[in-house]
Amino acid sequence: MQLVALISVLFIGGLVAWLAERRNHDWPKWVSLITILLSALLMIPLFSLEPTSVPLGAATSQWLLVYEAPWIPRFGISFLLGMDGLSLLMVALTLFLGLVALASSWNEIDHQPGFFQFNLMWTLAGVTGVFVALDLFLFFFFWEVMLIPMYFLIAIWGHENKAYASMKFFLFTQISGLFMLLSILAFVFAAADLTGNFTFNYFDLVGLNLDPDLAWWLMLGFFVAFVVKLPGFPFHTWLPDAHTQAPTAASVLLAGILLKTGAYGLIRFTVPLFPEAAMEIAQVAMLLGAIGVVYGAIMAFAQDDFKRLVAYSSVSHMGFVLIGIFAWRELTLQGSVMQMVAHGLSTAALFMIAGALQHRLHTRDVSEMGGLWKDMPRMGAIAMFFIIASLGMPGLGNFVGEFMILMGTFQVNVPITVFASLGLIVAAVYSLVAMQRVFQGAPTADRNLQDFDLREVATMVLMMLGLVYLGVHPQPVFDMVEPALTSLYQLTGPMHEWVGAAR
Amino acid sequence: MSDQQLVAILPHILLSALILIQMMVIAFARNLVTTVVISIIALVLTGLAFIPVHSLIPIVVTPLIVLDGYAIFYSGLILMSATAVTLMAYDYFKDREERQDEFFMLLLLATLGALILVCSSHFASLILGLELLGVSLYTMISYPRKGLLTLEAALKYLILSGVSSTFILFGAALIYAISGSLGFAELATIGSAENGTGELFLTAGSALIFGGIMFKLSLTPFHMWTPDVYEGAPAPVTAFVATVSKGAIFAISLRLFTSSGLIETSSILTGLSIVAILSMLAGNLLALKQDNVKRILAYSSIAHLGYLMVAFIAAGMVGGGMVGGKVLAFEASSYFLFAYFITTLGAFGVVTIVSLRDHEKDAGDISNYEGLFWHRPLLAIMFTLTLLSLAGIPLTVGFIGKFYIFTAGVTTTLWLLLLTVIAGSGIGLFYYLRIIFAMTKRTDASVSEIEIPLAGGCAVAAISAAMLLFGIYPAPVINLINNLIA
Numbered sequence: 001m002q003l004v005a006l007i008s009v010l011f012i013g014g015l016v017a018w019l020a021e022r023r024n025h026d027w028p029k030w031v032s033l034i035t036i037l038l039s040a041l042l043m044i045p046l047f048s049l050e051p052t053s054v055p056l057g058a059a060t061s062q063w064l065l066v067y068e069a070p071w072i073p074r075f076g077i078s079f080l081l082g083m084d085g086l087s088l089l090m091v092a093l094t095l096f097l098g099l100v101a102l103a104s105s106w107n108e109i110d111h112q113p114g115f116f117q118f119n120l121m122w123t124l125a126g127v128t129g130v131f132v133a134l135d136l137f138l139f140f141f142f143w144e145v146m147l148i149p150m151y152f153l154i155a156i157w158g159h160e161n162k163a164y165a166s167m168k169f170f171l172f173t174q175i176s177g178l179f180m181l182l183s184i185l186a187f188v189f190a191a192a193d194l195t196g197n198f199t200f201n202y203f204d205l206v207g208l209n210l211d212p213d214l215a216w217w218l219m220l221g222f223f224v225a226f227v228v229k230l231p232g233f234p235f236h237t238w239l240p241d242a243h244t245q246a247p248t249a250a251s252v253l254l255a256g257i258l259l260k261t262g263a264y265g266l267i268r269f270t271v272p273l274f275p276e277a278a279m280e281i282a283q284v285a286m287l288l289g290a291i292g293v294v295y296g297a298i299m300a301f302a303q304d305d306f307k308r309l310v311a312y313s314s315v316s317h318m319g320f321v322l323i324g325i326f327a328w329r330e331l332t333l334q335g336s337v338m339q340m341v342a343h344g345l346s347t348a349a350l351f352m353i354a355g356a357l358q359h360r361l362h363t364r365d366v367s368e369m370g371g372l373w374k375d376m377p378r379m380g381a382i383a384m385f386f387i388i389a390s391l392g393m394p395g396l397g398n399f400v401g402e403f404m405i406l407m408g409t410f411q412v413n414v415p416i417t418v419f420a421s422l423g424l425i426v427a428a429v430y431s432l433v434a435m436q437r438v439f440q441g442a443p444t445a446d447r448n449l450q451d452f453d454l455r456e457v458a459t460m461v462l463m464m465l466g467l468v469y470l471g472v473h474p475q476p477v478f479d480m481v482e483p484a485l486t487s488l489y490q491l492t493g494p495m496h497e498w499v500g501a502a503r
Numbered sequence: 504m505s506d507q508q509l510v511a512i513l514p515h516i517l518l519s520a521l522i523l524i525q526m527m528v529i530a531f532a533r534n535l536v537t538t539v540v541i542s543i544i545a546l547v548l549t550g551l552a553f554i555p556v557h558s559l560i561p562i563v564v565t566p567l568i569v570l571d572g573y574a575i576f577y578s579g580l581i582l583m584s585a586t587a588v589t590l591m592a593y594d595y596f597k598d599r600e601e602r603q604d605e606f607f608m609l610l611l612l613a614t615l616g617a618l619i620l621v622c623s624s625h626f627a628s629l630i631l632g633l634e635l636l637g638v639s640l641y642t643m644i645s646y647p648r649k650g651l652l653t654l655e656a657a658l659k660y661l662i663l664s665g666v667s668s669t670f671i672l673f674g675a676a677l678i679y680a681i682s683g684s685l686g687f688a689e690l691a692t693i694g695s696a697e698n699g700t701g702e703l704f705l706t707a708g709s710a711l712i713f714g715g716i717m718f719k720l721s722l723t724p725f726h727m728w729t730p731d732v733y734e735g736a737p738a739p740v741t742a743f744v745a746t747v748s749k750g751a752i753f754a755i756s757l758r759l760f761t762s763s764g765l766i767e768t769s770s771i772l773t774g775l776s777i778v779a780i781l782s783m784l785a786g787n788l789l790a791l792k793q794d795n796v797k798r799i800l801a802y803s804s805i806a807h808l809g810y811l812m813v814a815f816i817a818a819g820m821v822g823g824g825m826v827g828g829k830v831l832a833f834e835a836s837s838y839f840l841f842a843y844f845i846t847t848l849g850a851f852g853v854v855t856i857v858s859l860r861d862h863e864k865d866a867g868d869i870s871n872y873e874g875l876f877w878h879r880p881l882l883a884i885m886f887t888l889t890l891l892s893l894a895g896i897p898l899t900v901g902f903i904g905k906f907y908i909f910t911a912g913v914t915t916t917l918w919l920l921l922l923t924v925i926a927g928s929g930i931g932l933f934y935y936l937r938i939i940f941a942m943t944k945r946t947d948a949s950v951s952e953i954e955i956p957l958a959g960g961c962a963v964a965a966i967s968a969a970m971l972l973f974g975i976y977p978a979p980v981i982n983l984i985n986n987l988i989a
Contacts, residue, residue, distance in 0.1 A: 071978070111945065147896075167940075171933070175925065181909060
């Protein structure tokens with residue numbers, strides 16, 4: 001019931017925020033703030049819950065909460081929500097970044113603030129739903145629901161080329177989503193042939209003995225939808241456009257949590273539902289991940305648009321996540337989760353900085369910046385921190401994630417590990433060059449810019465603390481997600497031989 | 504005729520009687536409000552008259568008419584749409600030219616034709632219903648007779664609809680020549696026994712009939728009239744053509760082809776698949792280049808009928824499917840049509856309301872909708888909902904409709920058709936989102952002058968509410984369909 005409340009609060013909060021605009025132009029953002037704090041309050045007791053065991057295929061899984069209600073009985077579709085450590089972590093990240101997105105847009109939105117906050121809250125609600133839905137139909141439902149408000153955020157409050165960017169974003173995710181829907185239905189009907197009744201229930205569908213050819217195609221439908229969202233090379237092209245044109249708050253949500261739904265889907269659904277089929281595609285997926293890492297980094301280096309640069313760095317970093325998931329060792333899975341959280345924080349912060357720069361300079365073009373540290377020392381120092389974090393400096397969260405992924409993948413596939421490691425070098429190059437071009441050097445113009453104020457610094461410091469904490473003491477996060485990942489790992493077993501053992 | 508049979512066709516008798524009464528009232532005391540009130544009463548009473556029929560089904564009334572759950576479901580849909588169209592038409596016509604009362608009589612006549620269509624089990628009643636519907640529609644389309652576009656639309660519809668009726672008649676004649684029967688059910692026993700010349704006659708006959716039906720359903724390659732008629736006809740009439748006319752004809756063709764077994768010929772199924780694929784692609788691709796909302800909706804309806812054909816084909820595939828394929832295909836087409844009805848009514852309801860300002864021409868051009876989001880937010884939200892529903896996005900009933908099309912296709916393993924559905928839906932997003940994007944533009948456009956009328960406003964609001972409700976919680980409608988049809 002807590003889960004239903006959690007999602008409902010966000011949905012209702014969005015509606016209230018929209019209506020509140022009629023009374024006062026400033027009320028919607030306060031309504032949003034209260035909404036997020038309220039849902040965060042609802043989440044606190046979840047951290048101390050004792051897990052209960054639920055059989056999941058051949059393994060047992062640990063769930064903090066499971067809620068089920070009938071929805072469309074004709075097809076065995078139920079309103080099935082469940083939360084384990086992995087979901088809890090992702091939902092916590094969602095709410096935290098929702099708060100960050102709200103803070104980043106606090107004074108930025110003059111046009112229709114009510115509808116803006118409505119879309120913000122509904123995006124959060126949709127994403128939260130995705131992280132807790134365990135009925136495949138319900139999952140798809142939330143998967144699509146989070147798109148529409150995001151489309152509106154980009155299409156209405158976006159920058160100069162918003163029509164193109166929002167359309168591209170919607171098309172990519174929607175079409176790949178339809179492939180997933182087709183897969184889901186074919187899967188459910190194939191399962192009904194095996195078990196005799198319709199069910200979209202995750203627990204009932206895991207571990208079925210499907211025809212391998214069919215399983216491969218079904219897996220592909222899921223894989224495409226999630227890899228487009230991740231985004232994995234070569235399906236990443238919507239991301240730079242969407243990010244560049246989106247308003248700051250939407251960029252924060254997009255990079256921080258929407259991309260993570262793709263990775264979450266791969267971990268929760270693609271591999272566990274079709275382990276053998278996933279094993280067949282694993283090498284290709286890891287290769288795509290590695291190409292994404294290097295390609296994203298090189299493209300980031302070539303950008304003049306600051307937001308585009310950060311967007312391509314996201315492609316690069318999410319490539320590590322893809323590698324980590326398809327290496328499918330406990331170490332790499334934990335690394336992937338860590339990378340998701342750390343990337344969520346660092347990239348959200350970088351987009352917030354990009355947004356702040358655009359708000360002040362009215363340009364995103366790096367070549368028109370330079371020497372900004374002089375005007376805005378606080379922003380410069382903070383940007384330095386996040387640039388360093390993003391390039392993978394030991395002691396911060398991103399390093400832990402990337403290091404664990406590479407270390408685990410080394411046991412599985414050495415060439416891919418070596419290739420992906422190159423991305424770390426290029427990352428250092430483009431990050432530091434960007435820092436240099438924006439904040440260092442001689443000022444290109446005489447500007448009188450306002451530095452970060454208290455609200456912005458406070459938001460940033462929260463994220464900095466988060467990254468440092470993840471970097472020096474990551475164990476609590478691992479403890480949190482470990483039962484979930486272990487049960488999935490038990491279910492499928494290792495997908496690859498250990499390279500060392502094979503020799 | 505027994506008492507029970509009399510009760511079974513009571514709705515039709517009642518509606519005919521009320522049309523006569525309405526005609527008399529118009530003749531002696533012409534008053535638009537009275538006429539509309541009589542229309543609404545007639546539609547509601549006819550709907551209520553179906554309730555006692557429910558306990559009798561299935562019941563055969565003369566060889567011409569059969570009342571079963573299928574007929575009742577589609578009759579309900581038709582009456583619902585006719586009511587919504589009546590409300591919209593009242594707003595549309597109340598401030599225009601002087602004599603508008605006859606329009607509402609024609610609307611009731613067309614509705615009666617559609618009601619007869621969905622319960623006919625014989626070629627004679629099929630033609631009767633078809634012509635009653637068609638002839639009333641010619642006049643309805645050309646009702647505001649001063650517009651050039653309107654006349655063009657009416658003429659096109661008259662000629663093409665006439666030609667397609669001839670196709671159907673000739674096809675029926677060919678089938679009669681070989682089988683000696685005009686009832687659908689009798690055909691089933693004869694059809695399978697035929698071979699050689701007989702089979703040729705049957706195939707040619709059903710191909711001709713289907714050609715005629717394709718005209719009426721605006722399936723590619725017989726879709727050319729659709730955009731012109733949609734654009735030229737008054738918006739409420741377009742809504743009627745798009746829902747009642749197409750829905751009734753689809754319902755009867757599904758009944759005709761499945762109950763007579765004509766569909767089970769493999770050449771017919773191949774032909775249908777090609778038509779479905781062409782309609783989905785052509786409808787969606789041609790809509791891309793349009794700047795007129797009514798034309799976009801016309802092409803989108805071509806595509807939607809293409810999606811619907813997937814369920815039609817699934818209904819014809821006996822045996823090849825997985826669990827309960829055939830029942831599911833009927834259920835799927837019924838739900839999809841339900842979704843399509845309310846979505847289309849919602850869309851044309853909004854177009855009607857936006858068109859009220861200008862008596863010369865309906866608000867077709869996309870620029871008429873710019874800034875609607877900020878000046879008339881409720882109207883814009885309703886339109887956004889209908890467009891999202893047409894695009895098949897969750898939270899709206901259109902998504903459940905598309906979900907059903909997918910299930911029907913998956914159970915019968917129609918992979919190629921389903922991939923076309925995906926491609927079509929992808930292309931479709933372009934032009935739906937274009938309209939939504941136009942509505943979110945920041946302009947001081949003249950949309951702020953739009954006033955939302957009471958009758959049409961209530962109709963559109965109710966439709967939008969239904970669109971959300973049955974998109975999120977479709978179980979009641981699914982149960983209803985299962986009770987009536989399965």
